[in-house]
Amino acid sequence: MPSHVSQKNEMNAKRIIVPIPTGAGLFLAHYSARGLTGLEFPSGKYLRRMVVAKSGSLPPPVCRWHRLAVLALRCALAGKVVVDLPPLDLSAGTLFQTRVWGALRNIPPGTTMTYAQIAAAVSKPKAVRAVGGACGANPIPILIPCHRVLRTNGQLGGFTAGLKWKRILLEREGVVI
DNA sequence: AAACGGCAAAATG
């Protein structure tokens, strides 16, 4: 690519936002040309958005991905193993973040790891706190299961979308705290 | 360059 075209510009390319109705509320999926880039929890404030596309008239690839995303999210919310995901576009993440997110994806449903274990898993055993930051920056919660990371002392730790969600998600997979 | 976190281990009472 021409060097005067910044990569930042590239990643600000247009996104399509599509609602995902679930029993737990209306989530919003964000798509780029490369795949799913984000998942928003139900907020009650999505009405203000003008950018939400009707699930009817979507570009064919997005339509396919969205079908998968809907199934995957409902599956995950039911605490079951997600069979197949749409392609994830994590290009907005830093190297460190994408490594952490990769490690998160290896945590099976119904199990947990600690922030320290994740840090070790990405070969940065001392970057424990930074792992917390990377979890918080996870653009696709639930499908990238940052809720399965707990403190070393057994406490919940934090959750950007609110601890209530972290509890709900863990409870639905049968994790006891 | 400094401040800020979804943390952890050690020190302290």
Place this chain on the structure above:
DNA sequence: CATTTTGCCGTTT
């Protein structure tokens, strides 16, 4: 025990 301090590290401003 519960709380505070101290060390750490990637990100953000």
